[in-house]
Amino acid sequence: MKLVNLDPAQLVVSHELSRSGSAKQFEDRLRSSIEEIGLAEPIKVAPLPSGQYLVVDGTMRLRAITAIRDANPDAFKTIAAYVTDYERRFEIRYQTDIYQDLLPSQLAALVEHLHKTERVRKTDIARYIGVSPATLRNYTGLWRLLQRGGLFAKIVELMDVGVIPSSNPYAWLRLTSDGLRCVLKDSFCDGESIDAWVQGRISAARQGNTLRFTTNFVEAATGGLEPRFYRQDEDLRSVKRDLGLRRAGDPQLFDVPVTPAVKSKTERNSRVKRDVKTAVRHLSNVTRESREPVLQTAARSLRKYLQ
DNA sequence: GCATCCTGTCCCTCTCAATA
DNA sequence: TATTGAGAGGGACAGGATGC
Structure with a gap:
């Protein structure tokens, strides 16, 4: 995927690719976060014949940026975005939301x-x-x-x-x-x-x-x-x-007897490390053997997160 | 045989939206 | 602004299933 910087005016939002639910507090926090540290993760867009770009993933981030720009027009003159295939917009959208927006x-x-x-x-x-x-x-x-x-x-x-x-x-x-x-x-x-x-x-x-x-x-x-x-x-x-x-x-x-703090902490850390190692191994298998692109992406993403 | 994972069940806590 | 109600999620248990 190619990374570009786009003028907000070039972006078009489609209802069919927007989130089904809403969370006011989450949106407020998202806006505060973007105001504070900028856009940490570029949005995903697909080119349209009109020369504009359809927002495939990132409508909430775009909404937050729009709100920021309403208060401060000098903010976010361009927005970082990955350019994806228009034909694959649904696939990409649902890969992104595999665990956030499903019924x-x-x-x-x-x-x-x-x-x-x-x-x-x-x-x-x-x-x-x-x-x-x-x-x-x-x-x-x-x-x-x-x-x-x-x-x-x-x-x-x-x-x-x-x-x-x-x-x-x-x-x-x-x-x-x-x-x-x-x-x-x-x-x-x-x-x-x-x-x-x-x-x-x-x-x-x-x-x-x-x-x-x-x-x-x-x-x-x-x-x-x-x-x-x-x-x-x-x-x-x-x-x-x-x-x-x-x-x-x-x-x-x-209630179970309390074991010495240092010992139990060490045991916990050891257990966590073992769990993570096992999880990474399972996820590598999924990435390697699954024929489902969605699952490969999900497994890669989680493995990266755990490591 | 043992360790690990999964299941079915309960009550409690936290978050958020609606309302007074 | 405070209160309330509903829903989502968490913590904990015993016991069954499974794999080594």
């Missing part, structure tokens, strides 16, 4: 692909996309819902459009098919048929009319059903539930 179902599919096909450990994937291993487990849960298909997959679709929170897929996974139908019929559909309700909520959400259900609502709706509506028997679920309750209710039960 929950897409992220779940990506995680499982990296894990199963490319053999990247889930802890490494979590570090790469900047979430905890616990959060990554939610993506695993989403993937399992998708694998079950039918109404379970529809639940993920409802999560994608924001009707149902995606933060606790296991509330749904514990149900049988009959249990799922029972929950939807009794707590969500309000007299409508299940299929019609699901399709109606998805369509409405896509038109901007999203009816959101809370995690508490989901938990209440999927909990406390008859035992026949759960995949595992009540005793087993009670044991697992008790683990969480014991942990929350009496933390000192689980």
Whole structure:
């Protein structure tokens, strides 16, 4: 990719390549950062027949720079940009946003692909996309819902459009098919048929009319059903539930003896170094063996980050 | 057999937007 | 400006699965 400096007036933003979400605080911090240290990472553009350049990646940075220029017209007379192929604008855009802008179902599919096909450990994937291993487990849960298909997959679709929170897929996974139908019929559909309700909520959400259900609502709706509506028997679920309750209710039960600070710090450092080394090895394999350009790019990027 | 990783579950904390 | 509510993410556990 060729690096050039472009006049801001030459840049054109396309809605189809802009971010789907917004974060005011992030944008404020981005603007402050660019004001303070400049544009650390050039944006990516593609040439247009008109002589202008389409912003492929960097609309938020451009927005921040525009805001800075509104206050100070002398700032950023040119903007550093990598010139990419217009034909590859979507590929490049989605490579860049592989872990920032994906729907929950897409992220779940990506995680499982990296894990199963490319053999990247889930802890490494979590570090790469900047979430905890616990959060990554939610993506695993989403993937399992998708694998079950039918109404379970529809639940993920409802999560994608924001009707149902995606933060606790296991509330749904514990149900049988009959249990799922029972929950939807009794707590969500309000007299409508299940299929019609699901399709109606998805369509409405896509038109901007999203009816959101809370995690508490989901938990209440999927909990406390008859035992026949759960995949595992009540005793087993009670044991697992008790683990969480014991942990929350009496933390000192689980306190471990404190080892000398120096020793534990040394051990931690040694462990971290070992983890990083292993992660780099896995990622090198992905870069070398994967046939997916997106995954090669992601693995190269994470390897560079870890090193 | 042991070490490591993954799963399913719980509650808590933090962030952010909406509202008073 | 302070408060509130919702959602996202984190910490922790036991136990199962897997690989060496």
